Amino acid sequence: MSKASYNFKDYIRVIPDFPQPGIRFKDITTLLKDGAAYRAVIDEMKAAVEHLKIDVIAGPEARGFVVGAPLALALGVGFAPIRKSGKLPGETITASYDLEYGKDQLAMHKDAITPGQRVLIADDLLATGGTIATSMNLIRQLGGEVVGAAFLIELAYLNGREKLDGVELFSLMTYE
Numbered sequence: 001m002s003k004a005s006y007n008f009k010d011y012i013r014v015i016p017d018f019p020q021p022g023i024r025f026k027d028i029t030t031l032l033k034d035g036a037a038y039r040a041v042i043d044e045m046k047a048a049v050e051h052l053k054i055d056v057i058a059g060p061e062a063r064g065f066v067v068g069a070p071l072a073l074a075l076g077v078g079f080a081p082i083r084k085s086g087k088l089p090g091e092t093i094t095a096s097y098d099l100e101y102g103k104d105q106l107a108m109h110k111d112a113i114t115p116g117q118r119v120l121i122a123d124d125l126l127a128t129g130g131t132i133a134t135s136m137n138l139i140r141q142l143g144g145e146v147v148g149a150a151f152l153i154e155l156a157y158l159n160g161r162e163k164l165d166g167v168e169l170f171s172l173m174t175y176e
């Protein structure tokens with residue numbers, strides 16, 4: 001199928017009441033299992049962010065890895081993992097945040113970013129923006145410049161975009 005003929009939303013499965021009542025969960029596994037569609041979303045994201053002159057991509061665990069790592073390879077830049085607290089073996093910095101369904105803490109290695117590097121944050125989905133605001137906070141503490149954020153999906157009704165603080169945002173699919 002040519003890239004232009006993809007309707008990417010057809011590849012997203014919406015599961016009601018997961019992980020708790022009232023949440024309509026956007027499941028990307030139905031997209032990931034289709035190699036051509038997976039490739040097409042990464043190609044589209046690459047085309048959208050190329051102009052930002054990115055030095056490194058940072059992606060939050062776990063779904064940010066399946067978007068951020070292939071995008072980093074496609075752009076020929078490195079990948080810095082942002083992990084849930086307690087998972088990274090080296091010296092870390094941490095920050096707490098609220099999610100659409102709960103609370104968590106994120107961490108980065110202190111040497112994950114070289115001060116002055118231009119960093120793109122990549123994740124599967126923007127909901128309340130808590131994950132991204134926290135990721136931005138960690139990257140900036142390490143001296144990185146957050147030049148953009150790229151997502152497969154944006155849940156516009158949760159207004160996460162407002163937490164992005166002027167950073168350029170790209171989302172492939174929007175749910176109103």
Ligand SMILES: O=P(O)(O)OC[C@H]1O[C@H](OP(=O)(O)OP(=O)(O)O)[C@H](O)[C@@H]1O
Nearest residue numbers: 061062063099100126127128129130131
């Ligand atoms: O905009 P927010 O309200 O912060 O929500 C979006 C985040 O929530 C999900 O991750 P989750 O923490 O559920 O972890 P997972 O990727 O390990 O499933 C999703 O992958 C985003 O990272």
Ligand SMILES: Nc1ncnc2[nH]cnc12
Nearest residue numbers: 023024025026100125127
């Ligand atoms: N509604 C949702 N679907 C999938 N992942 C999410 N992360 C936060 N909210 C989500």
